[in-house]
Amino acid sequence: MGAKERNLLTNAFDSNWIAPLGPHVDKFEYEMAEYLGVKHTAALSSGSSALHLALIIAGIKEGDKVLCPSLTFAATANAIMYQKAQPIFLDSNPDTWVVCFNALEKAIKKHKPKAFIPVDLYGQSCDYDAIMTLCNQHNVIVIEDAAEALGADYKDKKCGSFGEMGILSFNGNKIITTSGGGMLASNNEEHIKKAQFLSTQAREPLVHYEHKELGYNYRMSNLLAAVGRGQLEVIEDRVSARRSIFNRYEKAFSRIDGFTFMQKADYGKSNRWLTTLTVDEKITRISRTQIINALEKDDIEARPVWKPMHLQPYYKGYEYVMAVDEDVSKKLFYDGLCLPSGSSLSEIDQNRIIDIILNCVDE
Ligand SMILES: Cc1ncc(COP(=O)(O)O)c(C=O)c1O
Structure with a gap:
């Protein structure tokens, strides 16, 4: 405010x-x-x-x-x-x-x-x-x-x-x-x-x-x-703050094989409300949950992406339609990570987050 x-x-x-x-x-x-x-x-x-x-x-x-x-x-x-x-x-x-x-x-x-x-x-x-x-x-x-x-x-x-x-x-x-x-x-x-x-x-x-x-x-x-x-x-300041937070994460993690950011659709411009990516554990040898836990130790909150509705106990039994035989939203949930993205996140705080994640991956 x-x-x-x-x-x-x-x-x-x-x-x-x-x-x-x-x-x-x-x-x-x-x-x-x-x-x-x-x-x-x-x-x-x-x-x-x-x-x-x-x-x-x-x-x-x-x-x-x-x-x-x-x-x-x-x-x-x-x-x-x-x-x-x-x-x-x-x-x-x-x-x-x-x-x-x-x-x-x-x-x-x-x-x-x-x-x-x-x-x-x-x-x-x-x-x-x-x-x-x-x-x-x-x-x-x-x-x-x-x-x-x-x-x-x-x-x-x-x-x-x-x-x-x-x-x-x-x-x-x-x-x-x-x-x-x-x-x-x-x-x-x-x-x-x-x-x-x-x-x-x-x-x-x-x-x-x-x-x-x-x-x-x-x-x-x-x-x-x-x-x-x-x-x-x-609002325009808030949107540009979120976009620059995304750009800094993307740049910092560009060398990490196995990190894939939510891809920008070519028809639009995201406000980058949250920076989200998937972590391919087979390549990084570290899971997204381990990353969340490493951040948590430093009092930094990161979260998995939304748990899809067809996997929610309350919505059990309702129909779920996939285009092919692969359950994409389930995979996004298992591998997906939302990074701290608040518009007031300082560069210093963002650097702390980036360092912790790079350390995790490099260990
Ligand atoms: C996709 C989506 N739909 C609806 C809502 C509901 O908005 P509210 O929390 O203001 O009720 C939210 C967020 O809270 C949301 O993320």
Whole structure:
């Protein structure tokens, strides 16, 4: 957090517009819509609530089939369960790690799903031209999960602006944060009006409290929107900090056979939310878990990549579609490592991390 966020937050505080709404919410929505290049947005309490509302607005109901990649954070799949719909998980592309297009095509033909949630994994965009063409042909509604990808591009457009609706997260670990928060974006005004309505308990515009449908307490507060506006002003700095952290890791480890960074897709520009790579133990003779443990000894936190949904006990029994006979997302989970990547990570700290890892590999 910096001075811009502090000033806007103080302004919200002094105005006594605290919650649920207020002028900063309207302005944050407007500014984010401008940034994304979409017509409308709704500021919400989390990325998870944005996903949930997107599915409701898309008309997803009990038993409907909804596709999403297996390699994602649980929030993507959980939203499908909130609607009692049926998730079908898709394998990943071995190079870019985002959803495998062939698995998507296979699943659409076999299952005729109602919706698909592509995830811009670790800040890397999916291939939206190909996805939209295929999904439009088969009447599949696309909801872009860009929770990790604010600031990333697909061709010359911002992630979060694709499909029928897109969602963002401003959770504490995201590239910009409001401590907790999220947003729904769309060019369809009706969708966003509906989200604003449902997220304030579906209260009818009457003097008394009248409710004709089920609502939720999912709106963002004015205080947090003020913080979000300050963060949005510095987004380009945050993105370039993450990208230079990635570049330094990549350069430092370029001589190590067996380290493979998540490959940049040629159609877009990742925000490098997290620097991720796989460690081929057969070549390095050291596992990614040993690297995590070596960092841990020095009080540095690194993590495995997301554990795919089809390997999660809660999602046991749900279908998983692979393009070929090789389970790519499982392999990425076993070998994948997320390195410390916070925008405020100093060069000194990054050097410590690099030295520890180089020592591990050289031992
Ligand atoms: C891919 C993905 N989708 C959805 C979410 C949910 O966002 P939130 O934590 O704001 O609910 C997250 C992160 O937290 C995420 O990484």
